[in-house]
Amino acid sequence: MKGLIVDEQGCVRLVNDIPFPEPGDYEALVKVECCMICNGTDMEIIQKKLEETTRYPLVLGHEGVGVVVKTGKKVRNIKVGDRVLRVSLPDSEKYYSGWGSFAEYAIVKDGKAMIEDHVDVQEGYGALSQQVVDKDITPEQASLMITLKETCSALRRIQLKETDQILIVGDGPVGLSFLNNLNYMGIKNVDLIGNRKMSLEVAHNLGVRDTFWNKDEEDKARMLTKKYDVYIDTVGNKSTITQGTRVLCEDGILAIYGLRTGDELSVPIKGIRNITIKMLQWPIPIEEEKTHNYIQEGIRCGKLKTKELITHRFSLDNYESGFLAIQNKKALKVNILFS
Structure with missing residues (x-):
């Protein structure tokens, strides 16, 4: 079957020789409808910088959505015709799995059934974020739900207060999804700093209080005069982390979501006595699962805005x-369509 792979040289290629997956007892076969390109993780995989994917060639993609066409004999929480998100492929004799949503067909597991039956319980917990989507949620919205759920579950782990003063660092899809969720939660004291004028305009459409253009020294200096209770770093490199220590209030939270910290975290501690550092660099499936209905309702009622984030759509062949x-920094979220 057709799909996108990353080869040993880090090149993305469309191939037509991916082995067709056969679902096991606790698995369902899914015909993929679309998959978003993840600006962070997918690019890290292509650049061979993600430690969870070290074997190539691999099938790319983890923001895929599709319709169930076949179920294993012990599946009981998923049925044929269901739309499901976070579809994936296992390793095959030809390609490893970079989660593998960029393929014509993929697999989801019935994690709840696996846990109830005490079969591969740890793997069952890992599959809890592979969930059925309500009929009124479009495939494109369902695909975007993956980023919205990841960021929502991260915000819940921070345990925010409505009165918190918050700065988001980064104006990519993740930073804007954090902003989208915060506005949905009713937290209004949110500022954002970023590099792209286009994204800062989107931030205003999503309800940001104030924005700072990182390329304007006066704007950046204005940001550095403020104090925040929570600093959400979606970039996660040494300079952005250091910046956080300069603008946090006493007993503030430095929440690091970005993946660019490498193998070591370097934080200057001179003059710092009371901050909390929270590492939020990977979603926890059971926590992500808990946000599912909440995120669906936010999309349904229009409080979570999806059109602002999905800027480009292309066919698989393109x-x-x-x-x-x-x-080229022209897009926020790009949706690759299979049909």
């Missing part, structure tokens, strides 16, 4: 244009 749009 995938190169999608990756180019991200590399």
Whole structure:
């Protein structure tokens, strides 16, 4: 079957020789409808910088959505015709799995049934975020739900207060999804700093209080005069983390979501006595699962805005244009359509 793979040289290619998956007893076969390009993780995989994916060639993608066409004999919480998100492929004899949503067909597991039956319980917990989507949620909205659920569950782990003063660092899809969720939660004291004028305009459409353009020294200096209770770093490199220590209130929270910290975290501690550092660099499936209905309702009632974040759509055959749009900073979220 067709799909996108990353080869040993880090090149993305469309191939037509991916082995067709056969669902096991606790699995369902899914016909993929669409998959978003993840500006963070997918690019890390292509650049061979993600430690969870070290074997190539691999099938790319983890923001895929599709319709169930077949179920294993012990599946009881998923049925044929259900739309499901976070579809994936296992390793095959030809390709490893970079989660593998960029393929014509993929697999989801019935994690709840696995846990109830005490079969591969740990794997069952890992599959809890592979969930059925309500009929009124479109495939595109369902795909975006993955980022919205990840960021929502991260915000819940921070345990915010409505009165918190918050700064989001980064104006990519993740930073804007944090902002989208905070506005939905009713937390209004949220500022954002970023590099792209286009994204800062989107931030205003999503309800930001104030924005700072990182490329304007006066704007950045204005940001550094403020104090925040929570600093959400979606970039996660040494300079952005250090910046956080300068603008946090006493007993503030430095929440690091970005993946660019490498193997070591360096935080200057001179003059710092009372801050909390929270590492939020990977979703916890059971926590992500808990946000599912909440995120669906936010989309349904229009409080979670999806149109502002999805800026480009391409067919699978035209995938190169999608990756180019991200590399050239022309796009926020790019949706690759299979049908």
